[in-house]
Amino acid sequence: MSTYSIMLFPPADSLETDVVLRALVSAHRYLAELKGVARTIPNEGLLISTLSLQEAQSSSEIENIITTQDALYKYQIQPQNADPMSKEVAYYAEGLAIGFKQVRDSGLLTLNTILAVQAVLEGNDAGFRKTPGTELKNEQTGEVVYEPPSPEEVPEMMSVLERFIHDDSKLDPLVRMALIHHQFETIHPFYDGNGRTGRIVNILFLVKEGLLDMPILYLSRYISQTKSAYYQGLQQVRDNHDWEPWLVYMLHGVAVTARHTTRLIEEIRVLLQEYKQRIRKDYRFYSQDLINNIFRHPYTKVAFLEHDLTVSRATATRYLDALSADGILHKHRLGRENYYINRALVELLFNLPELDK
Ligand SMILES: Nc1ncnc2c1ncn2[C@@H]1O[C@H](COP(=O)(O)OP(=O)(O)OP(=O)(O)O)[C@@H](O)[C@H]1O
Numbered sequence: 388m389s390t391y392s393i394m395l396f397p398p399a400d401s402l403e404t405d406v407v408l409r410a411l412v413s414a415h416r417y418l419a420e421l422k423g424v425a426r427t428i429p430n431e432g433l434l435i436s437t438l439s440l441q442e443a444q445s446s447s448e449i450e451n452i453i454t455t456q457d458a459l460y461k462y463q464i465q466p467q468n469a470d471p472m473s474k475e476v477a478y479y480a481e482g483l484a485i486g487f488k489q490v491r492d493s494g495l496l497t498l499n500t501i502l503a504v505q506a507v508l509e510g511n512d513a514g515f516r517k518t519p520g521t522e523l524k525n526e527q528t529g530e531v532v533y534e535p536p537s538p539e540e541v542p543e544m545m546s547v548l549e550r551f552i553h554d555d556s557k558l559d560p561l562v563r564m565a566l567i568h569h570q571f572e573t574i575h576p577f578y579d580g581n582g583r584t585g586r587i588v589n590i591l592f593l594v595k596e597g598l599l600d601m602p603i604l605y606l607s608r609y610i611s612q613t614k615s616a617y618y619q620g621l622q623q624v625r626d627n628h629d630w631e632p633w634l635v636y637m638l639h640g641v642a643v644t645a646r647h648t649t650r651l652i653e654e655i656r657v658l659l660q661e662y663k664q665r666i667r668k669d670y671r672f673y674s675q676d677l678i679n680n681i682f683r684h685p686y687t688k689v690a691f692l693e694h695d696l697t698v699s700r701a702t703a704t705r706y707l708d709a710l711s712a713d714g715i716l717h718k719h720r721l722g723r724e725n726y727y728i729n730r731a732l733v734e735l736l737f738n739l740p741e742l743d744k
């Protein structure tokens with residue numbers, strides 16, 4: 388059993404070693420590039436909704452976007468009948484949105500926000516753990532690798548963490564993000580949803596620190612593709628106080644994910660341009676709002692267009708049917724509704740190349 392002292396936070400160890408500094412340079416370079424390229428997309432809601440959909444999918448480890456989107460839609464249409472997976476994806480997307488709104492409005496990342504996010508993810512307001520017995524296990528062997536602190540210690544530890552999130556610190560903000568994530572997972576404040584909440588906290592912290600304007604750097608795909616390194620990195624700190632591999636793991640994740648996301652946004656921008664020119668040339672009903680709609684919702688439907696363009700149901704149907712007759716969108720029937728798929732965008736978003744590890 389580990390002798391790690393969770394009370395020593397932030398750790399007194401010198402964290403910014405040469406290896407960490409080198410990893411920091413590269414992470415910051417790619418992150419700055421990402422922040423810049425995101426600003427070239429005029430409608431910010433567009434990136435947030437498409438990329439957060441992708442994140443909700445990765446975080447919930449669901450195979451593909453079609454399922455994810457269908458899940459979200461099924462949930463929107465009939466929340467009371469939604470299956471557990473649909474709920475999980477919908478809750479994740481909602482938790483992220485609520486967290487972002489609170490951080491953007493207040494400039495703070497408080498315990499209340501963290502509690503609110505977790506409550507949305509879990510669909511209940513149980514709050515912090517109250518009964519003992521939580522254990523983290525090795526998924527393969529079932530062996531207990533770590534026992535988080537007992538419930539009565541959680542509120543105080545979370546307050547210390549909240550203070551650290553807002554303190555002036557000489558540490559680099561990306562190092563702080565990695566420390567915060569580690570401490571959060573180590574306190575393990577909730578019965579469930581600690582992983583998902585912790586991943587959302589990463590994003591919210593980057594926004595709070597101004598490293599990004601919007602929540603578009605999502606580490607879930609990296610974490611789920613490198614899960615044993617992630618668990619090992621977390622655990623090595625608890626077992627041996629060995630911070631360097633953990634920090635390098637997280638910084639590398641920021642770098643590769645930022646690089647991939649930058650490329651993806653560039654491709655989305657080219658596609659946006661292509662669609663815009665094509666629709667503007669051939670359709671009198673062209674408008675920027677229409678383009679935004681079919682890019683915000685890779686699967687759009689009449690009700691969404693009706694709402695976004697403030698047109699009648701008949702008009703929205705006519706527009707979407709015209710675009711699908713022309714092969715610009717693909718009409719797909721699901722249950723009693725038609726969806727109109729922006730296939731080129733779906734391809735970009737969900738047939739991503741493997742991340743380099
Ligand atoms: N064997 C382990 N070694 C290190 N960390 C672990 C281990 N098992 C769990 N964890 C930590 O606990 C998190 C899972 O906790 P919990 O089940 O409360 O969250 P979740 O959101 O439901 O799960 P997930 O992160 O898998 O989506 C992991 O993401 C990781 O941070």
Ligand SMILES: [Mg+2]
Nearest residue numbers: 579580581582
């Ligand atoms: Mg769980």
